[in-house]
Amino acid sequence: MPGTPVPRAEVPVRFDASVTLSFAGFNRAWAAWIADRLERRGVTVHHQRWAPPIEQPLEEALWDLTLSPGRVLVLLSDWYVQLGPRSHEEWDRAVREVVAPDPGRFAAVSITTLALPGAASVLDAVDLTGIGADEAERRLVARLGLPADPLPDRAARTAPRFPADVPEVWGGVPRRNIRFTGREELLPVVYETLQDAGAGAGVVTLHGMSGIGKTQLAAEYVYRFGSEYDVVWWVPADRRALYRQKLAELAPELGLSTGAEYGERLRAVRDALRRGDPHSRWLLILDGADEPDQIWDLVPTGPGHVLITSRNPEWSEHNSNLVEVPVYERDESVAFIRRRAPRLGPAEADRLAEALEDLPLLLDQTAGWLNDSDMSVEEYIELLGGGIDQDVVRVSGDFPLAFQTAWSILLNKLRDTVPESVDLLRLCSFFAPGSVPVRLLKAIPQDELPARLSGLMNDPLLWNKAIGQLRQYSVVRLESHDVITGDATSGESIYLHRMVHQIVRKGVPDGEQRESADVVRRALAAADPGRPSDTRLWPAYAEITPHLKWADTLGSTDPAVHSLVLNCLRYMYLSGEYRAGIKLGARAMDAWRELLGENHPRVWDLSYHYANLLRAVGDYAGTEAIERAAVDHLRAERGEQDLEYLRAAGGLAADLRGLGRYEEAHEMSEWILGAYRELLGEQDSRTLNAQNNLAISLRLLGGYEEALELNRRTLEARRQLLRHRHSWTLYSEINHATDLRLLGRYSEAVSLQTQSARVHTIVMGQDNPQTLRAQHNLALCLYRTGERGQAAELFTRVLERGERVLGETDPLTMMFAASQSFFAREHADIDQARALSEKVVSGYADMLGEEHPYVSGTRANHALILRNMGERDQAHHLLEEALTEMGRAVGENHPWTLGCAINASALRNLVGDPESAATLMNAVVTRAIEVLGRAHPLTLSARIAHAADLRSLRDRRYADKVESEALDDLAKTLGAQHVHTVSARSRVRPYWDFEPQII
Structure with a gap:
């Protein structure tokens, strides 16, 4: 028997320079470790995986081993001796015939604690179980008669790990x-x-x-x-x-x-x-x-x-x-069935494998209970065949089988042994397939459970027995290998295969369906953390949300379940799971309108969250319709001094911003902020949200100074009221840094946004949409300060992530693409710039319509690309059209219109119309000074461009005066060595890039 650490005296110890190591594939890790230990001592090891086909007699397989070079070292395990499987009697006959006459030709080590065939004692195996690596190596070396002198240490990371030691x-x-x-x-x-x-x-x-x-x-x-x-x-x-x-x-x-x-x-x-x-x-x-x-x-x-x-x-x-991964080969199916159901012979296993089409999952489940049953394989196959005409269920689109019949047999077996296991299995089918967090069920008070489930949930022994029965027949598996005994056998969660889930769910009686769904809904509602804006709780929501559909949460009238659905929608919005949230929101709108009525308060709650998700993907027209309906209803129902009405109005203002109707949005945002201040005071989080939104409206109108002041106050208040790492606080940091950048305070903007982008990544993850916004704004800040290398890397990275995470047509992704395009135009690849720009222009036109200012702005950017590629006339025409459309959309004094005019004047010069260019720039300078001030970067660009136009008219004296004054102001504002100052000093004409803004 195994366990003796040294060879017997009567068996001559024979040292060979080579050894053939015979092992079952299941024990490869042991074989690799043993081979390494022997090779370190100069032994040549030949690997021989032991896998004789079932039809080959064991004697013949062992004789084949004797043809191998050197001594044969057998790695004994229950897998090695049962592979096929083989009986102990077969092994005893083969070992007596082949090994016993020449025991010195064979040696063995054992890694099993189970009983081996009696004749295996002639192999005199040393036991390697339950000991450490050093002792195992000592016993191995002694068994083979190798020198036991210690060897120099080898770097641990280059050698196979001792198989009894798990990875770190x-x-x-x-x-x-x-x-x-x-x-x-x-x-x-x-x-x-x-x-x-x-x-x-x-x-x-x-x-x-x-x-x-x-x-x-x-x-x-x-x-x-x-x-x-x-x-x-x-x-x-x-x-x-x-x-x-x-x-x-x-x-x-x-x-x-x-x-x-x-x-x-x-x-x-x-x-x-x-x-x-x-x-x-x-x-x-x-x-x-x-x-x-x-x-x-x-x-x-x-x-x-x-x-x-x-x-x-x-x-x-x-x-x-x-x-x-294909279905089993027939010999694999037969070997598996016989290992799973030892009472079945090879012919029976073959017939069963054919009936189940060699699908491993069905083989596992069916053979498991057939082994415990008196039913013959023929009877079982007859049962399967009896249902084929009408009961075939296509559980998988590519694998039709008579699953319904097979499962009715298995469920009957479960019901006869541990009926509670069927109750638990059916209950689990009202979670999503895959990971089922059964621990959540334990939190439901006993008096709220149906009578048939109360005993199961509150009796640990019965619970563990039910799960044990399901595991025995491979219906479920525990999620983690770490769960061992006691109450923990129930596990944190169990795994329910999607095929099993589908067929079990289909078989739940109607009355039981409603009852089970209600139990799971209560469990999910009880698990709701209640704070979807807290990033620390997002893992909990990530676990809950997949199960909402399967528990029919949308069909519930329970207010707690309604709150759960709304919180999950809010989580999906904040975490960037927009498309999944939109699907849930659309289904919820249909279900709740039918269940609760069109004007139920929960429906208006839902419409707010649903609109947020639609707005995030750029469906502003759709969200305007939703929010306007809510505003009209709530105004009539509750009046304008109502918090629900104000929330809906805030959503409508955001829709107007998305649609480019900035004046309307500003007027509404200003009124909403006043109402919140009157109802809740200055420091309430809802007041601060309204203040944040008003600042966005002001920025979109070109009121950068006013926006900066409002965002500064909002940021300071949020830092006091909320955590510094709260997502809303971080959002205010992006807004404040954006305002600083748009006002030309680049160093301040970089300082704030660098820190904020780092914290965004830590708190919200690098692929969260808000994190991507933070990194994009940092790229723009770095670009404006002249850090073009860092900016280039960030622009590229943010666009790639946006395309992967959000999709190419997402509003954020198009914003990133617009920036990447104008950067590439000047500093990278003009062909890439053009390709990106064409996609952005057409994307905005499709999403927002031809008259939207984003379409005009990105067309102005595209005209500069055409100019750089030598297509001057087309560029000139496109830019003049963009200037007209931008003025019509936002007014002649808006910074965006002034920027388009700076570019248009350059193109007029290029096509031979310097007089018109100078006239245009003279007006632009006057308006820019009035709107933005003499030292704003846009005004300074206009003044430098005006000097260039005057020089084209040969009015050099006036041109020099304008240029000199502008250069002095540039040096004072941005610094004498700033890239814009250096460029202007070198008389490189400035251009303006349109940047789409968040709404």
């Missing part, structure tokens, strides 16, 4: 499936593909249909090759928000010094993985990533590896290698 960081990995069978060709392919990939390219996607075993294959890869990594982290990736939450939880495990803020932890993790610090050998598993477009931008890069499971082969378009 290990989290979320499912328990190992001890019945894992087959896939021996796929696992090496995955390993070699990852190993051969270059730095930053180690990404492999296991793809195939539902129930094919992708997750099990990924878990087996972890256990076989995980010892080669220092970090192994398993992340559910079926939903973007949950993926980000689970990835952020890696931060403390890596020892990263971060605060509690979600965004800070996520940023720190991605940065640490990218740099490979503190660990360069990391493995990240993204399980269930079926929508690449949702998360591909969040897949870490760096020296480590990423393993993805997905039904979607489109991962190949996102720099991932694809490895297709």
Whole structure:
């Protein structure tokens, strides 16, 4: 029997320079460690994976081993001796015939605590279980008769880890499936593909249909090759928000010094993985990533590896290698069934595999309960066949099977043994498929539960028994391998496969559906943190929101459930999950209008949050209709001195700003602020929000000084009233820095925005829309101060993230593209500038209409690109048209109109009309001084341009005077060495860039 640390005296110890190591693939990590220890002592190791086909007699397989070079070292495990599976009697006969006559040819080590075949004692295996690496190495060396002298230490990171030692960081990995069978060709392919990939390219996607075993294959890869990594982290990736939450939880495990803020932890993790610090050998598993477009931008890069499971082969378009996972080969199916149901013979297993079409999930579940049943395989197949005519359910679009019949058999088995397991399973089907947070159910008071569920929820033994029964038949699995015993066997959450979820949900009786949905709704409502604006609570909302649909929260009349839905919508808006929020909001509007009535207060609440989400993606006309209906109703119902009316009016003002109706928006915003001050006082957060919105209206009208003062006061008040890291406080910092920049106070703007952008990334994450705004404004600030290298990097990065996270047609992304375009025009690639500019102009025209000032402004920018490319006449025509349209949209004295005029005068000169250019600039200078002051950067640009026009008319004396005065003011305002001052001194004509603003 195993366990003896040294060989018996009667067996001659024989030292060979080479050893053939025979091991089951399941034990690869042990084989790698043993081989390393032997090779360090000069032994040549030949690897021989032990996988004889079931039809080959064991005697023949063992004789084949004797043909291997050197001594044969057998790595004994229950997997090694049962592979196939084989009986102990078969093993005893084979060992007596092949090994016993020449025991010195064989040696063995044991890594199992289970009983081995009796004849295995002739192998005299030494036991390596339950001991440390040093003792295991001592026993191995002694068994082979190798010199035991200590060897020089080798760097620990270059040698395989002792298999009993887990990686330094290990989290979320499912328990190992001890019945894992087959896939021996796929696992090496995955390993070699990852190993051969270059730095930053180690990404492999296991793809195939539902129930094919992708997750099990990924878990087996972890256990076989995980010892080669220092970090192994398993992340559910079926939903973007949950993926980000689970990835952020890696931060403390890596020892990263971060605060509690979600965004800070996520940023720190991605940065640490990218740099490979503190660990360069990391493995990240993204399980269930079926929508690449949702998360591909969040897949870490760096020296480590990423393993993805997905039904979607489109991962190949996102720099991932694809490895297709097919159904089992028939011999794999038979081997798996016989391991799962030892009472079934090879022929029975073959017939069952054929009936279930070799799908691993069905094989696992069906064989599991057949082993405990008296039913024959023939009877079971007959039951399956009986329902095929009418009961076929297409659970997966690409895999039709008689699932309904198969599941009715399994559920009957569960109901007969532990009926509560069926109740729990059905209850779980009212959460979303995948991760089910069953712990939330425990928070419901007993007196609020249906009688059939009350006992289950409040009896830990019964609860654990029910979950244990579901696990036994592979209906669910526990989410984490760390959960072991006691109450914890219920787990924080369990995993319910989407196929299982679909068929169970379909079979819940109507009366029970309403009851179960109500229970889950109550659990979700009780879990609502209640503060969606607190970034520290976003992980909780990320966990809750996927389940709203499945629990039919929109069909509830419970006020607590209504609040939950509204808070989730608010979270989606603030966290940037716009499209998911819009889908939920649209469904909620339809459902609540029918359920509660068109004019129910909750419907108007909902319309506010829904409009916020639509406005975020640029649907200003749609949101105006929603908000105007709310304003009209609430004014008639409650009057104008009502908080709900004022909130709706504030939304309408934002819509007007989006539509370019700035005067109307300003008038409404001013009145709203006055009403809030009268009702709530100066320091209430709602008053400050109104003050913030008025400042935005003023800025859009060109009132930069007034906007600056209002935003300064708002920022100071929010810092006192809210946390310094509150999202609204940070938003005020962006606004204040923007005003400083637009007034030419560039150094102050850079100082404030640099710090704010850093804190945004820490608190809200680098891909949050507000963070992207902060970084974009920082890029503009740096550009205006002359830090073009830093600005270029930021412009590019922000645009790339905007396109990935928000989409190319999102208002923010188009704002970023406009900036990237005018920067590229002057300092990078004119072709890139033109391509971006064309997309921006057409995008704004489609979104906002031809008469919107953003269309005029971006056309003015595009004209400068055409000018630089030599298309002067077309540029001149386009710029004159933009100047006229801009004046019509915002007025002749608006800074945007004055900026367009500066550019138009330059084009008039180029096409041979210097008189008109000088006349235009003379008027522009006068208006700019009146509107912005003599020292504003736009006014200074106009004065420098005017001097150039005068020089074109050969009025050099006056031109020199205008230029000299402007240069003096430039030096005083921006500094003698500022890029604008230097450029003006070199008589490079200034141009103006239109910058779309947030609304």
